[in-house]
Amino acid sequence: MERGYMFGGVGVTLRAPVDMSEKAELAPFAAPPGDNFTVSCDFSEELACPDRPPLYTAPYETLWRWEPGMETGLHRFQRDREGPPWPYCLWRRRGKEIFMTWRPEYRDTLSAFQILERVDLFHLLLLEGGLVLHGSYIVHNGAGIVFSAPCGTGKSTQAALWEQFRGAEVVNGDRCLLRPTAAGVAVHGICYSGTSHISKNVSAPLKALVLLGQAPENRIRPVRGLEAFRFLLGQCAYRTWDKWDVAGVTEILSRVLSGVPVFRLDCRPDEGAVETLENLL
Numbered sequence: 001m002e003r004g005y006m007f008g009g010v011g012v013t014l015r016a017p018v019d020m021s022e023k024a025e026l027a028p029f030a031a032p033p034g035d036n037f038t039v040s041c042d043f044s045e046e047l048a049c050p051d052r053p054p055l056y057t058a059p060y061e062t063l064w065r066w067e068p069g070m071e072t073g074l075h076r077f078q079r080d081r082e083g084p085p086w087p088y089c090l091w092r093r094r095g096k097e098i099f100m101t102w103r104p105e106y107r108d109t110l111s112a113f114q115i116l117e118r119v120d121l122f123h124l125l126l127l128e129g130g131l132v133l134h135g136s137y138i139v140h141n142g143a144g145i146v147f148s149a150p151c152g153t154g155k156s157t158q159a160a161l162w163e164q165f166r167g168a169e170v171v172n173g174d175r176c177l178l179r180p181t182a183a184g185v186a187v188h189g190i191c192y193s194g195t196s197h198i199s200k201n202v203s204a205p206l207k208a209l210v211l212l213g214q215a216p217e218n219r220i221r222p223v224r225g226l227e228a229f230r231f232l233l234g235q236c237a238y239r240t241w242d243k244w245d246v247a248g249v250t251e252i253l254s255r256v257l258s259g260v261p262v263f264r265l266d267c268r269p270d271e272g273a274v275e276t277l278e279n280l281l
Helices: 112-118 121-127 155-166 225-233 243-259 271-278
Strands: 002-007 010-015 037-043 056-058 061-067 070-077 086-094 097-102 131-140 143-148 169-172 175-181 184-188 203-214 219-222 262-267
Touching: 002 112, 010 112, 010 121, 121 131, 121 243, 131 155, 131 243, 143 155, 143 175, 143 184, 155 169, 155 203, 155 271, 169 175, 175 243, 184 243, 203 225, 219 271, 225 243, 262 271
Parallel strands: 010 037, 037 097, 143 203, 203 262
Antiparallel strands: 002 010, 056 061, 061 070, 070 086, 086 097, 131 143, 131 169, 131 175, 175 184, 184 203, 219 262
C-alpha cells in the first residue's frame, strides 16, 4: 500500500506491504506520492541496532548518527510493569530515504499517523526549512495570524474570538508550520491539532505573530530581538538535545523574525482583545 502527504510543500510518501489506516487529522494533507521523503516499512522479529555508541539515548528512544543525513533510531514502550521497555520499531534514514522495521505485532494495526510520528515528521520538515510552532493559526482577509503561548494561556480562545467577531478561519488550534521563502514567510496547516481537533490544509502569507498573556485589561506592544526569540524558541518543536536541530531552529526562527512583526498581547477573552490587536495590524 502507498500513501502520499504534503505539508507546506514538503512531500512524504509512505509504503508498506499491509494496509495503513489514516486519522481524520491527516486526511486533508493527502497528496499524490512524489518527491522529498520516502518511508518504506517492513516487519521482522529482529531489530538489528548499530554496533556503535548512540548520539542520544532515553528509556523509550535511542538515536545513532554517522554523519548528517545518515541516522538510525529505535523506539520502545513499556509493555508491562516488571520488564524493561520493549523495542518495537527501528528506522534507518539515508538522505531522503527512510526504511522502517516494525515488530510483526503491528502488521494489523499500522497507521500512517503512527509512521510519521516514529520517523519524526517535525525533524524532516526542519531539514526542508520548515519550523513547527505551538500556536493557534487563523486566516483573516487572506493573511495568516498565529497566537503563540504555553498551554492554557488562551490561544484557542483568541482564535475563536476572531472567528466569531471578524469571520476569520481557524486553520489549526494548536500547531502550525512556518517556512521562510524568498517572497516572505508562509504559514501552513499541519496534521497535529492537540485538543482543538481543528486541522486544515490551508496556507497563507504570515502577517503577524502574537505572543499571548492573560491580563485584567487589554494591552499590546511590539516585541523585537531577543525577547521575541526566547519566547518563540520555547514554543518550537525540535530535538533540544540535537545540536543540528538547535542550529536549524535558530537559523529559521531568525529568518522568520526578520520578516514578520511580533506583538505581545496581554488580554481578556473578549472582543476588546480582537480590537486591540486589529488596531495595530
